[in-house]
Amino acid sequence: MEPLRSIPPPGRPGPPEAESPRAALELARLLRDAGYASPRIQERLGTGDELLARSPELPSYLRRLGDADELAVLLRLLLLGVPVDRARVDGHVGGELRGRLESANFLVHDGEVVHGAARLVPHDELLIASDHAAAAETHADHVPGVHRPSVALAHLTVRRGGERALDLCAGNGIQAILLAAHAEHVVATDVNERALAYTRLNAALNGVDNVETRAGSFFEPLDGERFDLVVANPPYVVSPETAYLFRDGGMRGDGVSELVVRGIPQMLAPGAFACVLIAWALDPDDPAERPRTWLEGSGCDAFLLHTSTDDPIETATLWNRELVDRPEAYADALDRWLAYYRELGIERLGYACLVLRRRLESGEAAAAGWVEALQLPRQALRPAGRHVARLFETHDHLAGDAAGQALLRRRLRVADEAVVSRDSRFHAGRWHAQAPTIRLEAGLPFTAELDPPTARLLAELDGSRTLEEALAGAVVEGDDTRAEGLDLARRMLEIGFLELADEDAP
Ligand SMILES: C[S@@+](CC[C@H](N)C(=O)[O-])C[C@H]1O[C@@H](n2cnc3c(N)ncnc32)[C@H](O)[C@@H]1O
Structure with missing residues (x-):
């Protein structure tokens, strides 16, 4: 008879290891x-x-x-x-x-x-080894495969060439292996030796020879070193358990995310980027408040790419999925997790990829870094590292022009990746045209409905006119509507529907 679920090997084999x-x-x-x-x-x-x-x-x-x-x-x-x-x-x-x-x-x-x-x-061109899922129930040092958050992190990472890169909390090593093509040397750290054995195996299976593994907790194995790029997928889940190293960081509340976010800026060379997955106790009145506090005085600018907000039941359900075929254990776990969130007063949990960029300046100028929160669409992510880097460049470009006077003199055009389309719905015996939408076909999958004034403004923005001329051409008259048009153009530029078309565009 065919088995109903995976059957782990007897004993517990160590991670495979190639001879050479x-x-x-x-x-x-x-x-x-x-x-x-x-x-x-x-x-x-x-x-x-x-x-x-x-x-x-x-x-x-x-x-x-x-x-x-x-x-x-x-x-x-x-x-x-x-x-x-x-x-x-x-x-x-x-x-x-x-x-x-x-x-x-x-x-x-x-x-x-x-x-x-x-x-x-197999993941695209890579082959990634990990522990079989069936073995997870009994071993704290279980090494999982590549999961959705790993893929999201990989898609959002800004990979610029550099000498030294760091994968903090490397697990099976997927991030380190992806970094290896963009850095001369990659350091991969993890507290779990079993994970590091998989990192080495996976590097070898994929022909990567510039990844060095170091065992130790969080920043311990790094002795004041600086990196040109840092990636971290730490055990960020806010959980009452210590069952799995890959999930439960063993710190109270969102302590793991705080520790990692506060520690990473010191690892970054000037101008270097870091991408880190985090979770935090989210206050609906100011969703980005806690991560912003962690970054005060960090010397970094940051985009908080907010992927989701869950309530306690959603989070407890998501992270205990492996128990679904054991209903009693599952119900007990949910009760334990929910009691923990009640005790900590947590009503919402935020999940994000926090992208940091170390400022080039030092001293006071560096301390005054900015933090922008951006809600990512629910759609599945795709490779977007270049788009994320462009968010920073555009932000730099717009900095110091809060009133938009310089922007009015710039020529703008709709980005090559942007597509405008209009759906029709059949209802009550006839077709009804819906509002047109704009969406990006590459990078971050933003999409937005276009109201008539915005659609008229976009039609004017073909790179040949300044924003001021386009606003006039789109018949956006009166101070208020002009200010709205300017604000709209600015927001569309910030997220990538529009781009600067003149010579000194980023
Ligand atoms: C979510 S997994 C990340 C796996 C992989 N980097 C990825 O993106 O798929 C988190 C990793 O953090 C490691 N970890 C847990 N506690 C740690 C600690 N105190 N210091 C360093 N690594 C730790 C776990 O062993 C696990 O491999």
Whole structure:
């Protein structure tokens, strides 16, 4: 009978380890040659979804997959965490690939069955190994795969070339590996040695040789060093537990986010960026208040890219999903988490990617950094690092022009990524045109409805006129409406619907 859920290997195998960087690369090549890559896997499992999290669809996947060919056997072992008869492994998995998997300890033998020692998931061009999800329930040092927050962080990171980069709380090493193409040397830290073993394995599988791993808590392994780029996905969840290192930082309330946000500015070289995922106790009257306080006197400018606001039940549900098939434990956990939030007086939790940029100045000028909060759309994120860098550049450009007098003299145009469209709805026997919308097809997925005056103004902004001329052309008359038009143009410029079209544009 087919298993209903993943079955962990007996004992607890350590993370696989290749004999040499060359052996790891060769193993990755052989896996890809066997079809172990996203498009083939999605086709075989009949899913268009990303292969990110533990799947409740296992029974359906197994029936679709069968176990009578090489890729099916590999996927059972390494993606789905399901044991396979030894005879099937020997019969289907090519000798060279089998040998490489064996010598890197990817296979665990248990009598007549074989288990995959780790989970292996393709993400675009990368192969990322982690612990199988089924093992999570019992081990605090469980190393998860790449999850939605990791992908969001990867998409929002401003990756500028530089000598030294830091991945704080590296886990399986995905961020460090992505940084490695943009820095000469990457330092990856984690308190969990098991995570660092995966970081090394994943670096090797992906042909990355400039990642150095260092064990220790948060900033401990960093001795006053400065970096040109810092990325951090710390255990930011506000939780009453200490069950998992990857989730529970073991500090009260939003203490982990505060510690990391207060510590990172000292790690940054002048002009360097940092991108860090955070959670905080959010006050609906001033949502950005706590992160802003943490940044006072930091010497950094910052965009708080606010991804979501959850109530306590949403947060407790999201972070205890692994218990859904154990209803009593699940209900107990929800009660524990909700009691904790009540005790701390937390009614809302904010989640964001905080992007910091160390000021070039020092002293008082540096201390006067600004913090802007920007609510990100709910849509799935996509690569947006360049857009995030542009937010800072545009902000710099507009600084010192609060009244917009200089902006009025600038030529603006609609950004290349912006698309304007108008939907129609069929209702009561006829078509009704809806208000036009503008959306960005690349970068941050902003979208907005266009009212008639805004649509007229946009039509005028083709890069040939100054904003002042465009406002006149769009028949925005009177001081108030002109001020509104100016304010509108400024906001559209800030988030990227518009861009400066003259020579000294950023
Ligand atoms: C959410 S995971 C991040 C994984 C990975 N960087 C990513 O983006 O997918 C958080 C990581 O923080 C590590 N961690 C937990 N407590 C820590 C501490 N005190 N110091 C350093 N790392 C810690 C965990 O071991 C875990 O690997």
